[in-house]
Amino acid sequence: MKKLLLLVLFAFVTLVTYAGGYRVSVQGQRAMAMGHTGVAVVNSAELVFFNPAGLVYLENKLNISAGASGIFTDVIYQNSDFGSSSETDSSVGTPLNLYGSYKVNDWLALGLGVYTPYGSEVTWPTDWAGSHLVNNIELAAIYIQPVVSIKLSDQFSIGGGPIYVTGSVNFNRNANRTLTDIDGNRSNITVDDSGVSNWGWSVSAMFNPTENFRLGFSYRSEIILEAEGGEATFSNFPNSPATPANGTTTFDAELPLPAELTIGLSYQFHKKWLFAFDYNRQFWDVYESLDIQFGNGSTSLNPRNYKNSSVYRFGLQYDATSKISLRAGYYFDESPVQSGFFAPETPRNDSNGFSGGFSFAITPKLAIDASFFYLRFEEINESYDSYQENGQDVPFGGTYKSSAFAPGLGLTYKL
Amino acid sequence: MKNNIKYLAILALGLVACEPEFDNPIDEAGVYSSGEADFSNYVALGNSLTAGFADSALYITGQENSYPNILSQQFALVGGGEFTQPLMADNTGGALLGGTQILSNRFVLAFDAEGNPGPAIYAGASPTTEISNNLGSFFNNMGVPGAKSFHLGAPNYGDVAGVAVGTANPYFARFASSAGTSVIADAAAQNPTFFSLWIGNNDILSYATSGGVGVDRTGNPNLADYGSNDITDPGLFNSTYQALIGALTANGAKGVVLNLPNVSTLPFFTTVPFAPLSPLDPNFGPQIPTLNATYAGLNAAFAFAGVPERAISFSASAASPVVIKDESLEDVSADLAIALAGTFGPLAPIVAAQYGQARQATANDLLVLTSSGVIGQVNEARLAELISFGLTPEQAGQFSVNGVSYPMEDQYVLTPAEQSSVENARQAFNTSIATIASENGLAFYNVANDLAQAANGGILFDGGVITSDFVTGGGFSLDGIHPTPRAHALVTNGILNAIEIAYGATLPSVNPGDYGTVTLSNEVGAN
Numbered sequence: 001m002k003k004l005l006l007l008v009l010f011a012f013v014t015l016v017t018y019a020g021g022y023r024v025s026v027q028g029q030r031a032m033a034m035g036h037t038g039v040a041v042v043n044s045a046e047l048v049f050f051n052p053a054g055l056v057y058l059e060n061k062l063n064i065s066a067g068a069s070g071i072f073t074d075v076i077y078q079n080s081d082f083g084s085s086s087e088t089d090s091s092v093g094t095p096l097n098l099y100g101s102y103k104v105n106d107w108l109a110l111g112l113g114v115y116t117p118y119g120s121e122v123t124w125p126t127d128w129a130g131s132h133l134v135n136n137i138e139l140a141a142i143y144i145q146p147v148v149s150i151k152l153s154d155q156f157s158i159g160g161g162p163i164y165v166t167g168s169v170n171f172n173r174n175a176n177r178t179l180t181d182i183d184g185n186r187s188n189i190t191v192d193d194s195g196v197s198n199w200g201w202s203v204s205a206m207f208n209p210t211e212n213f214r215l216g217f218s219y220r221s222e223i224i225l226e227a228e229g230g231e232a233t234f235s236n237f238p239n240s241p242a243t244p245a246n247g248t249t250t251f252d253a254e255l256p257l258p259a260e261l262t263i264g265l266s267y268q269f270h271k272k273w274l275f276a277f278d279y280n281r282q283f284w285d286v287y288e289s290l291d292i293q294f295g296n297g298s299t300s301l302n303p304r305n306y307k308n309s310s311v312y313r314f315g316l317q318y319d320a321t322s323k324i325s326l327r328a329g330y331y332f333d334e335s336p337v338q339s340g341f342f343a344p345e346t347p348r349n350d351s352n353g354f355s356g357g358f359s360f361a362i363t364p365k366l367a368i369d370a371s372f373f374y375l376r377f378e379e380i381n382e383s384y385d386s387y388q389e390n391g392q393d394v395p396f397g398g399t400y401k402s403s404a405f406a407p408g409l410g411l412t413y414k415l
Numbered sequence: 416m417k418n419n420i421k422y423l424a425i426l427a428l429g430l431v432a433c434e435p436e437f438d439n440p441i442d443e444a445g446v447y448s449s450g451e452a453d454f455s456n457y458v459a460l461g462n463s464l465t466a467g468f469a470d471s472a473l474y475i476t477g478q479e480n481s482y483p484n485i486l487s488q489q490f491a492l493v494g495g496g497e498f499t500q501p502l503m504a505d506n507t508g509g510a511l512l513g514g515t516q517i518l519s520n521r522f523v524l525a526f527d528a529e530g531n532p533g534p535a536i537y538a539g540a541s542p543t544t545e546i547s548n549n550l551g552s553f554f555n556n557m558g559v560p561g562a563k564s565f566h567l568g569a570p571n572y573g574d575v576a577g578v579a580v581g582t583a584n585p586y587f588a589r590f591a592s593s594a595g596t597s598v599i600a601d602a603a604a605q606n607p608t609f610f611s612l613w614i615g616n617n618d619i620l621s622y623a624t625s626g627g628v629g630v631d632r633t634g635n636p637n638l639a640d641y642g643s644n645d646i647t648d649p650g651l652f653n654s655t656y657q658a659l660i661g662a663l664t665a666n667g668a669k670g671v672v673l674n675l676p677n678v679s680t681l682p683f684f685t686t687v688p689f690a691p692l693s694p695l696d697p698n699f700g701p702q703i704p705t706l707n708a709t710y711a712g713l714n715a716a717f718a719f720a721g722v723p724e725r726a727i728s729f730s731a732s733a734a735s736p737v738v739i740k741d742e743s744l745e746d747v748s749a750d751l752a753i754a755l756a757g758t759f760g761p762l763a764p765i766v767a768a769q770y771g772q773a774r775q776a777t778a779n780d781l782l783v784l785t786s787s788g789v790i791g792q793v794n795e796a797r798l799a800e801l802i803s804f805g806l807t808p809e810q811a812g813q814f815s816v817n818g819v820s821y822p823m824e825d826q827y828v829l830t831p832a833e834q835s836s837v838e839n840a841r842q843a844f845n846t847s848i849a850t851i852a853s854e855n856g857l858a859f860y861n862v863a864n865d866l867a868q869a870a871n872g873g874i875l876f877d878g879g880v881i882t883s884d885f886v887t888g889g890g891f892s893l894d895g896i897h898p899t900p901r902a903h904a905l906v907t908n909g910i911l912n913a914i915e916i917a918y919g920a921t922l923p924s925v926n927p928g929d930y931g932t933v934t935l936s937n938e939v940g941a942n
Binding site for chain 2: 074082083129178183242379390392399402403
């Protein structure tokens with residue numbers, strides 16, 4: 001009981017992982033419960049994502065992990081100079097993950113993962129104060145990754161494999177702050193595309209200096225999603241040769257899914273206790289600008305200037321009984337968004353995440369995994385300064401505050 | 416099981432903590448305040464400016480962007496109640512009376528075949544607002560387009576039976592509570608806790624926009640003598656204004672009043688240059704020598720008549736001023752007739768009459784916006800008249816070109832003397848407004864100052880500068896007189912500031928950049 005309390009305290013006194021930008025770090029229920037650590041934790045098929053090299057150290061021949069979370073996010077905005085305020089429609093994102101691994105022999109394991117590491121869903125009230133930047137956006141990217149894990153020795157293994165990505169985007173915003181049709185309906189543009197695919201790769205390694213101590217390394221390459229010939233819909237533009245015509249046209253745009261490097265460790269400091277630490281480095285500097293070229297000749301240039309960012313993750317696992325494992329975690333997530341580039345489509349500042357969860361073994365082969373995380377953002381006064389009207393920068397800013405809460409459930413099967 | 420309950424408790428805690436909340440939410444008490452004012456029932460009185468009239472018409476989006484409506488949205492943060500407006504039926508503008516269109520559609524900014532933008536009458540839909548369809552309730556926005564100060568207290572001003580004969584106002588007829596009521600009576604009947612009053616503009620504006628064809632009634636308070644384009648007697652204005660404020664404050668309501676901006680800086684008066692006749696114009700340039708030769712004879716006649724300064728000539732190298740008729744000049748037709756008898760014989764008196772008060776315009780003359788389509792065109796009425804007097808069609812044509820050979824008529828030019836009449840009355844009205852505001856402890860917004868700034872350098876906003884330039888300046892709608900939504904936002908901010916000063920309120924301003932200017936549409940008639 002005392003230990004349970006310790007665990008709860010760990011979760012609450014320290015302030016879980018939902019990284020900045022449109023990275024959604026919810027790639028495993030067990031890892032999630034431990035602050036989304038896992039690069040050096042050998043525990044389940046979640047390793048396909050966290051560190052394929054570790055799969056070969058799993059005891060069972062066949063491991064399957066599946067899970068889903070419901071992410072409830074809210075963002076509120078206000079500007080006290082103008083008395084304006086808005087709140088996003090509480091959207092529910094549902095990141096999914098499915099992993100499997102099969103140990104071919106003592107030194108070789110194969111795996112397959114399907115997961116959704118990038119996504120964003122933000123819905124502001126239509127025509128809100130920042131509607132010239134975004135009304136609503138829905139981004140999703142599904143990663144499908146076969147991996148191979150090779151044991152070079154009991155101390156050292158390597159892994160990795162190609163990644164196939166298929167993504168979709170739907171983004172609506174008003175043409176500018178004031179343009180309307182004759183009836184005052186705000187002119188707006190929706191871009192929509194799906195099935196945008198590309199390839200990437202990952203490589204990883206695991207080193208076990210002692211029985212209780214592991215070190216992990218994992219790197220996932222950057223992948224640029226190139227939407228070509230997507231559908232853009234222009235609505236409520238006035239009937240005038242000075243503005244684009246209403247109707248559909250095509251658009252081209254690129255959206256980078258940045259590379260991510262993780263190093264970390266796990267330490268079994270007591271037969272029932274495991275501590276894990278992960279450090280993520282996300283190479284967001286590839287996201288310089290969201291530029292959209294429309295088939296009707298219009299263009300939309302939206303500087304982003306993201307910077308590389310880090311996430312520090314801490315996790316703790318306590319095997320309470322042979323059937324129950326309890327987990328808690330904390331992480332600090334640095335936003336890649338720089339001051340003056342705070343666009344309301346991804347209103348993220350630095351955040352503190354708190355997570356917890358447990359596994360319950362229904363049978364020796366099948367366990368239920370539960371996790372939750374709560375992400376706490378400080379209130380922030382920020383602005384997006386690169387929106388232009390007539391060649392002049394027109395900042396849009398105010399006070400923002402966000403939060404995210406995500407309960408999740410999963411199953412782990414071992415054979 | 417005990418443990419499970421603990422987890423559920425943690426989960427519940429997490430869900431509650433999930434809702435983000437600001438340290439100082441603006442919708443909570445303490446951020447803004449109404450001070451000593453009570454905005455729970457705000458009633459706005461005035462004319463077209465208050466109604467949200469723009470682009471020469473009243474239509475829904477213009478009403479939604481009227482300064483009283485914008486104000487009411489800010490008031491809503493400090494206890495302001497619902498704000499209702501007598502919304503028109505569409506965004507076409509225009510209106511019907513008994514099914515017949517009596518008010519024309521709005522202007523929109525259209526592009527011609529060469530890509531040049533210009534105002535044009537919207538033709539994308541027919542008007543659907545029927546004046547005789549009374550809306551049947553009180554409205555917070557009591558702005559009535561066309562109303563002069565004394566109209567607000569006038570009984571029967573909203574009697575639909577009087578609209579066709581011009582004794583009642585079509586806009587007020589839509590929502591007057593009875594045929595015999597007045598604007599002020601309907602306003603007072605709503606028991607406002609707060610009011611705004613911006614009235615008096617039309618007491619000088621109709622005179623000005625008509626090029627001064629009306630009469631300056633200064634010193635004559637007898638309404639029976641007044642025509643629609645006359646300047647109201649300042650004495651009458653003062654007593655009218657006193658009475659309006661008296662009625663509005665009878666129940667202790669607080670309010671804000673606005674003074675009257677200078678009309679001569681409106682784009683309606685500043686857009687058409689006094690010297691628009693370019694020698695590069697193929698319809699004008701080649702005729703300059705002939706015109707100057709003809710005018711040489713007239714100039715000699717001006718000298719004979721003792722007014723050599725009225726001599727008229729056109730430059731072959733620079734744009735020349737138009738020829739205008741200035742009723743303030745001594746009429747020298749008789750002398751001209753004598754001098755011109757040698758050249759024109761029996762036709763001399765006719766030609767002389769045309770130039771008896773003629774002169775070329777100067778920078779001090781203001782040509783009204785509606786003159787732009789007239790200058791350089793043959794005046795068909797005058798052409799026919801001259802032919803009837805016995806001139807050959809060729810001669811008649813030569814003497815019928817507006818602003819070139821036929822002096823621009825009174826209605827197209829606001830001369831310095833007319834401008835003085837307008838300005839003197841405005842100053843007197845403004846003195847009354849400021850004094851009455853002060854005597855009654857009302858908030859006072861000197862909107863004249865801000866409009867002067869717009870006309871002279873412009874007013875900065877986050878997306879650039881708002882000026883009084885026609886079409887491009889962002890301050891004025893396509894009629895050149897009425898403000899754009901963006902200018903209504905500026906007026907709103909000025910009023911908010913005045914209320915803060917007078918009543919110790921704390922209110923958020925609005926961002927003019929969030930409000931539009933002119934509306935684009937190419938759904939226009941063939942014109």
